Amino acid sequence: MMDFDRVVTLDDLVESVPEALVREAEQKRLASEEIIDDSHHQHEKETRTVARDQSKAQRIREYLESNPEARNKDVVEALKQYKVTAADVANVKSLSKRTSAKRTSAAPRETKSRVERSESTGLAPVGASVSLPELEAGVAFIKASGSITRAKHVLIIIEQIRDNVK
Numbered sequence: 001m002m003d004f005d006r007v008v009t010l011d012d013l014v015e016s017v018p019e020a021l022v023r024e025a026e027q028k029r030l031a032s033e034e035i036i037d038d039s040h041h042q043h044e045k046e047t048r049t050v051a052r053d054q055s056k057a058q059r060i061r062e063y064l065e066s067n068p069e070a071r072n073k074d075v076v077e078a079l080k081q082y083k084v085t086a087a088d089v090a091n092v093k094s095l096s097k098r099t100s101a102k103r104t105s106a107a108p109r110e111t112k113s114r115v116e117r118s119e120s121t122g123l124a125p126v127g128a129s130v131s132l133p134e135l136e137a138g139v140a141f142i143k144a145s146g147s148i149t150r151a152k153h154v155l156i157i158i159e160q161i162r163d164n165v166k
Helices: 010-016 019-052 056-066 072-078 086-105 114-121 132-145 148-165
Strands: none
Touching: 056 072, 056 086, 072 086, 132 148
């Protein structure tokens, strides 16, 4: 059984705490918030300072833009104060070649509407019914392909071949 005479409510407990202790706890809480706030501002300042510094890759790209005929060795020598290595330069050059190749090869393509895509892939438009034999054939195709992903790849290849034949 519970002894209801001994139950203390939260209000009774708060009233029993001396006011001096409450003030002291409140001052400690405010002081700790100020410390946390100051450290947060300090961290923001450090982040901004770091953000202003350039990365090795940025420095290498800028140097290569101003000196397009520079060899890796020349770049390393010029940027040795930033601890740039020949591997860093090679990586930046390799990445820039890849991205420039992608930009030049990315010719504008015609985009098909949803209806055109569904017609070209033979997919039924939304709301059209699919018969049970078609579903069974689809499941057999997926099993033969090995997975849904592989079946999708096969369908994409078939669609590309069909588009090229037209």
